[in-house]
Amino acid sequence: MKNTYKAVEVSAPGVLRVVERQVSEPGAGQVRIRVEACGICHTDAATVTGTHPGLTLPRVPGHEVVGRIEALGSGVSRWKIGQRVGVGLIAGEDGVCEPCRRGDTVNCQNPVVSGVTADGGYAEVMIAEARAIASVPDELTSVEAAPLLCAGITTYNALRNAGLRGGDLVAVQGVGGLGHLGIQFARRMGFRTVAIGRGRDKEKLAKDLGAHEYIDAAAEDAAAALQQMGGARAILATGTSGAAMGPLVSGLAARGKLIVLGVPEDQVQLSAFPLVFGGRSIYGSLTGTPIDNEDALAFSVLENIRPMIETLPLEQAADAYARMIQGKARFRMVLVTKDGVAQGAPLN
Ligand SMILES: NC(=O)c1ccc[n+]([C@@H]2O[C@H](COP(=O)([O-])OP(=O)(O)OC[C@H]3O[C@@H](n4cnc5c(N)ncnc54)[C@H](OP(=O)(O)O)[C@@H]3O)[C@@H](O)[C@H]2O)c1
Ligand SMILES: [Zn+2]
Ligand SMILES: [Zn+2]
Secondary structure, X not given: OOOEEEEEEEEEOOEEEEEEEEOOOOOOOEEEEEEEEEEOOHHHHHHHOOOOOOOOOOEOOOOOEEEEEEEEOOOOOOOOOOOEEEEOOEOOOOOOOHHHHOOOXXXXXXOOEEOOOEOOOOEOEEEEEHHHEEEOOOOOXXXXXXXXXXHHHHHHXXXXXXXXXXXXXXXXEOOOHHHHHHHHHHHHOOOEEEEEEOOOOOHHHHHHHOOOEEEEOOOOOHHHHXXXXXXXXXXXXXXXXXXXXXHHHHHEXXXXXXXXXXXXXXXXXXXXXXXXXXXXXXXXXOOOOHHHHHHHHHHHHHOOXXXXXXXXXXXXXXXXXXHHHOOOOOOEEEEEOHHHHHOOOOOO
8 A cells, every 4th residue: 555645735824735645553542544535614714724723734624524444543442444434523522621521522622623633634544533433324425424524413413402392493594514404404303494595596405405484684684584484493503704693683582592603703793682582592502522423424314314515536625625615615515535436426
């Protein structure tokens, strides 16, 4: 086997370049994965622009990674060589901080973060913490599974942890990588599902994905439209604009929840009135744990949920990333390695 592999690294802010790296052995508690597919999440922008706190360059981005285990570090017994696995964003808790000691490992204060503290999946090979990987079911191809490991789990977990009941009105703001999966999860979990986008061009796609209703936030006041429908029990805010999030609180029913998933650069401004009068709330939600990822994958198989993707070869990562940033992806760009192609992954 070749002892080098191709990776796409951020060598300087804004520069994604293809490099050749030495294959290294996984350390204790780690596995080495031969990557087949990696989705491009909007969060990768924090690595590509070099703005993520604590980031040092060069760094390989990517945290929607699917591949096969090809080497086990010492002490790894749960996983087998050849097994197909996935890696998400929060890729290894320290186990000793206060949230970890309370069992809240996704909020670890010192986690391994794929593509930020450790090299991620824009590569033919990735070293991952064995405690952070998820098993990928046979029913999903690698390119289908990849976006579920961040965009999927993030919307799936936010919905299933929101204390909702069947038939509740749930809105998904933003029809992008996260949003198009959030719409599918909300519909399949049994909620009256409303998609909120900008313009009419995504309306049909949103309805095809399962939205019962579509609100064009460019043409009408989204909060008023939600109130006309009775008010949302929950809104998943997946957009990249803080200015667009705050006013949504007024679209919630009494005790409704605005769940912030997007991480905009601008501030979220809030009026206290709808929060206080009606007991509404706003909080954030961060991806999930490896076992949550297995749940998200299993639910996707169960309910036939699949990401809508565009695939490109790993070497074209810069083009794929640009398409995502420009909002042109429908709806997730997925990078495919030569091993992914060998396993049958499509390229378009
Ligand atoms: N919480 C978490 O754990 C987590 C996990 C993954 C990603 N994220 C964050 O979630 C956000 C979305 O990620 P993604 O991968 O889905 O991104 P994406 O595929 O690039 O989609 C961007 C979304 O932002 C919306 N948007 C852009 N500009 C907007 C504006 N001015 N007003 C309202 N909406 C606007 C777009 O809405 P339209 O449909 O209207 O065009 C689109 O739905 C990012 O901030 C990312 O960092 C968070
Ligand atoms: Zn992500
Ligand atoms: Zn911790």
